[in-house]
Amino acid sequence: MNPEACVEVVLPGKVEPEGLRLWRGAVPVAGRGEVVVRMEATGVSFAEQQMRRGRYYDQPPFPFVPGYDMVGTVLSTGEGVDPALTGTRVAALLKVGGWATHVRVEAADVVPVPDGIAAAEAETVVVNGITAWQMLHRKARVRAGQTVLVHGANGGVGSVLVQLAQAAGVRVIGTASARHHDALRERGVTPVDYRGGDVPARVRELAPAGVDAVFDHVGGRGVADSWHLLAPGGTLVAYGSASTRDDTGSKQWPVLKLLVRVTLWNALPNGRHAYFFNVWGGRALSKNRFRARLRADLTQVFGALRRGEVTPRIAAQLPLADAAEALRLAESGTVAGKVVLTP
Incomplete structure (x- = not known):
């Protein structure tokens, strides 16, 4: 490759x-406050x-280059x-743009590896890792000796959640298909x-008094x-x-329904708390505070x-040129962990 x-x-x-397209052009030039990063690994996530x-x-809006991180x-x-x-060597959270051999990023947004x-x-x-760490420690604020339920415990976020929770001394119950149980x-x-x-009845058998936190990527009625x-x-x-992956209609509606439920549940006087988490939700902070939190948390995960x-x-x-195959594999539900793309 040139x-x-x-x-x-x-x-x-x-x-x-198979409808993904490859585009070849000039390497971007770093502007003021920016760096150009030669990608070594990017990933396929649910996003x-x-x-x-x-x-x-x-x-x-279409067209755009996907790639949530790199x-x-x-x-x-x-x-x-x-x-x-x-x-x-650095890491960056991008939301889009990571599926490229060269990526232009604001220097303040990269974290040394x-x-x-x-x-x-x-x-x-x-x-x-950022998602798992912030949900565990900034939202649920887990403590040693607690019990948590992780849905999709063998998945990309779920597998990291499980390990970080165990490192914190937390007991983990995890949902997964039977082939992943061993x-x-x-x-x-x-x-x-x-x-x-x-599933709820089985979890209640394991934790009769209830669990201290649930991490739910499924959404929907469950x-x-x-x-x-x-x-x-x-x-x-x-x-x-x-659970709404293949639905039609408004793409915002599943999230809006979750937000309404979270708001109503938090209004109940029972001491429980509910959050809809998105790593970019921290944008409500100032840009500098968001970046500082991201850097601190990712440094913890790397540690x-x-x-x-x-x-x-x-x-x-798989190589970047095989992004279609990588995406299909990630969507198949047959693999555990993360599908990674390299140049």
């Missing part, structure tokens, strides 16, 4: 994965799966940026088959079950609407990775 060329994967509209259906609630090496710096940053962590390993814990047991998780009948499984003082963190408290789970690693 090192002077930038290759991007473009999402032209509502298409099947991209929804975006290609036109179902992600705040996606930009890891790479700073190739060049713009005016006002320390040139010593060149050659540093510690030595000893490979790019693909770091990629598995950028958006997934792997979950090996990691100290009590598995529950989400296809095996009455989120009410998550709320009712909470112990007094417990916290529900809803962070997705996977957990280096200490072995989190094991990177790479479901598959």
